[in-house]
Amino acid sequence: MNAIAKISHLEKIIDYFEIGPIDLTIEPGTITALIGNNGSGKSTFLKMLMNLAKPYRGNIQLFGKWVNGPDESWKQRVAYLPQKQIGFEPFKGETLKEMISGLYPNWDESLFQKIIADFKVPLHKKYNALSPGLQQKLNLALTIPRNTELMILDEPTNFMDIPSKSLLQDILAEWMEHGDRALLFASHQAEDIQKLADYLVLLKDGVQKGVYLKEDLLENYQTYWFGHALTDTHEIPGILTQEGNQLISDCPPETEKALEAKQIKWHSRSALPLEDIIALLLS
Amino acid sequence: MTLPIRLSKDSREPIYHQIEKQIKALIAGGHIEAHTPLPSIRALSKALEVSVITTRRAYQDLEQQGFIQTIQGKGTFVSNISATEKQEVKVAEVHETILQAVEAARRYDYTFSEIEAIFQKVLASLKNNEEA
Numbered sequence: 001m002n003a004i005a006k007i008s009h010l011e012k013i014i015d016y017f018e019i020g021p022i023d024l025t026i027e028p029g030t031i032t033a034l035i036g037n038n039g040s041g042k043s044t045f046l047k048m049l050m051n052l053a054k055p056y057r058g059n060i061q062l063f064g065k066w067v068n069g070p071d072e073s074w075k076q077r078v079a080y081l082p083q084k085q086i087g088f089e090p091f092k093g094e095t096l097k098e099m100i101s102g103l104y105p106n107w108d109e110s111l112f113q114k115i116i117a118d119f120k121v122p123l124h125k126k127y128n129a130l131s132p133g134l135q136q137k138l139n140l141a142l143t144i145p146r147n148t149e150l151m152i153l154d155e156p157t158n159f160m161d162i163p164s165k166s167l168l169q170d171i172l173a174e175w176m177e178h179g180d181r182a183l184l185f186a187s188h189q190a191e192d193i194q195k196l197a198d199y200l201v202l203l204k205d206g207v208q209k210g211v212y213l214k215e216d217l218l219e220n221y222q223t224y225w226f227g228h229a230l231t232d233t234h235e236i237p238g239i240l241t242q243e244g245n246q247l248i249s250d251c252p253p254e255t256e257k258a259l260e261a262k263q264i265k266w267h268s269r270s271a272l273p274l275e276d277i278i279a280l281l282l283s
Numbered sequence: 284m285t286l287p288i289r290l291s292k293d294s295r296e297p298i299y300h301q302i303e304k305q306i307k308a309l310i311a312g313g314h315i316e317a318h319t320p321l322p323s324i325r326a327l328s329k330a331l332e333v334s335v336i337t338t339r340r341a342y343q344d345l346e347q348q349g350f351i352q353t354i355q356g357k358g359t360f361v362s363n364i365s366a367t368e369k370q371e372v373k374v375a376e377v378h379e380t381i382l383q384a385v386e387a388a389r390r391y392d393y394t395f396s397e398i399e400a401i402f403q404k405v406l407a408s409l410k411n412n413e414e415a
């Protein structure tokens with residue numbers, strides 16, 4: 001199958017801050033989470049995908065087309081939700097819907113109505129009269145039913161309460177059931193990442209730490225507990241942190257082999273929660 | 284439909300294999316009948332918090348072994364499994380569970396005859412309970 005997005009050696013410099021190089025391929029049927037600390041360049045990266053920011057170096061292809069080329073027909077095949085909507089303030093929800101739905105040939109009106117009903121968004125109120133949570137719900141209702149092959153959401157659960165977050169996870173999982181779509185979303189929410197993401201892209205201060213399959217991350221980080229404090233560990237590979245009778249390895253097979261060779265027995269072994277792994281990789 | 288699958292992320296057993304084994308056990312144990320629709324790959328992945336790559340691998344293996352069947356455009360369904368095949372899965376699962384218990388005992392440095400004695404004790408106490 002053809003990749004939906006192909007990003008290679010993408011770099012950007014803003015003042016003295018460097019983003020990249022970023023390399024990423026997005027295949028149909030997959031959900032990719034973009035994760036990074038604040039100011040790590042996530043939003044700028046998403047803007048470059050939409051040709052709203054210019055890269056300093058590198059290439060982006062969506063559906064086989066260069067995004068910075070003269071032909072912008074690919075934009076109809078992408079639904080993008082930025083962190084902040086500009087120009088929505090004076091309009092009512094129903095007006096915004098009329099304006100946006102006409103631009104997308106696959107607009108799904110019943111899905112729009114369902115999201116509005118589920119999230120209880122009042123369409124007759126002006127955008128700037130809505131709370132931040134309701135604004136975000138309206139934004140999502142105006143984005144998801146475009147039914148494009150690629151959807152890009154920049155922090156979709158911002159300002160949303162817990163039941164709404166879980167509702168959105170259901171809506172997005174259901175959205176993925178139809179055809180060969182792909183979803184790319186930036187998030188700080190461990191729960192969203194855990195439930196939805198197939199792949200994790202980690203950006204730390206602009207630098208791409210890696211692209212990981214979710215289970216690979218979970219399998220590659222293990223905590224071990226021992227009956228007593230470990231003293232001589234300098235020859236054991238894979239140790240990320242060690243404190244008293246507990247150690248965390250980022251290469252369990254090698255760590256275990258070395259421990260067994262030294263006849264050091266652990267009494268428990270446990271996978272690290274995804275949130276802790278992300279924190280380790282980003283700190 | 285949802286499936287009562289519980290994954291151990293601490294286990295050395297790969298996740299796709301855990302999914303496969305538990306679905307097989309549900310089918311062999313008669314808990315999900317032939318022709319029952321299974322959750323979509325995306326829905327099961329979300330419920331288990333794993334990637335679709337892992338769930339797809341489990342479904343593909345189960346399909347190859349004849350436990351489930353995917354019908355294009357309709358979904359994935361439980362196949363008709365013969366009594367002999369169900370029996371084989373049950374035997375394999377019990378075997379595996381006992382093996383894990385024995386391995387746990389070996390980690391505590393018990394000898395084989397000590398383990399056998401423990402096993403006999405467990406059996407005797409279960410028997411007593413059932414007869415009472």
